Amino acid sequence: MSSSQASSQRSGRLLGFVGVGTMGRPMARRLIEAGHALIVYDRDQAAVAELEALGARAAASVREVADNAHTVFTSLPTPAIFKQVALGDAGLVDGGAIKILVDLSTVGSRIEKEVADGLLAKGIETVDAPVSGGAAGATKGTLAIMAAGNPAALEAVRGLFDVLGKVFVVGDRPGQGQLLKLLNNMLSSTAFAITSEAFVAGLRGGLDPDVMMSVINAGSGKNGATLDKFPKHVLPRTFDFGFPVGSVCKDIGLAVDECQALGVPMWVGSVARQVWNYAAMQDGSARDMTELVKYVERWSSVDGLAD
Known part of the structure; x- marks a missing residue:
């Protein structure tokens, strides 16, 4: 104590x-x-x-x-x-x-x-x-x-x-913690979005998802999504990380706006924000953020995987 x-x-x-x-x-x-x-x-x-x-x-x-x-x-x-x-x-x-x-x-x-x-x-x-x-x-x-x-x-x-x-x-000074948190969340949500696309592309190409994640995590592509969210919440198809898509949209929106106000162009961040916002518009606002994979599967016409 x-x-x-x-x-x-x-x-x-x-x-x-x-x-x-x-x-x-x-x-x-x-x-x-x-x-x-x-x-x-x-x-x-x-x-x-x-x-x-x-x-x-x-x-x-x-x-x-x-x-x-x-x-x-x-x-x-x-x-x-x-x-x-x-x-x-x-x-x-x-x-x-x-x-x-x-x-x-x-x-x-x-x-x-x-x-x-x-x-x-x-x-x-x-x-x-x-x-x-x-x-x-x-x-x-x-x-x-x-x-x-x-x-x-x-x-x-x-x-x-x-x-x-x-x-x-x-x-x-109050506000400095907020800025760092938004940068952290933007990195996390952007990593999850691109990992979802890579994961679905691998499936379309016939790769085994478990093998794919093992190799990525042994190489230079590893990130928070491949190390944590995919093994625990996506590959088992539980989608229970506990953070909704709508909250991701809020956080990445705030992050992009603040970074642009600081004079940073935010090309990558802006595209990631569009991906999450589009998912939210597909009835996904209340869904767990890990369910973004389901939308990428659907958009990619991956049969039998999207619930």
């Missing part, structure tokens, strides 16, 4: 958590299981009830969380929702207890900076801390946390990060 955790437990200080969905729920659960007292809010009452059964206190509103917790975590799906939760009417900004916001969402650096400025005007520090590793990493506590913010605020929550995974301090 870290000194930060022990201090939190001795003081009985509540931690807040807003947004306990696919990623937020297992992270909140880990904090509870590590001995921390949590007050949680989400529109999904079933998700809240699951944590309440583990000992969390259910809040009726975002404001109730901010009125009771010194440190509040957010894990929210879109930039608009994050901004509303943080700065909207009866949002975190109006809370009577909150002093540090730890944002675990992927919302882009521009919104993160806007929210951080709005909160700082009320004396609330923002720790920009998006995570990578998916729902499995959140459950196991093996997430990569890309943290940026005021060094004193970062130090105050560092022990809490140890419960969730490994923290990398990437900067001293």
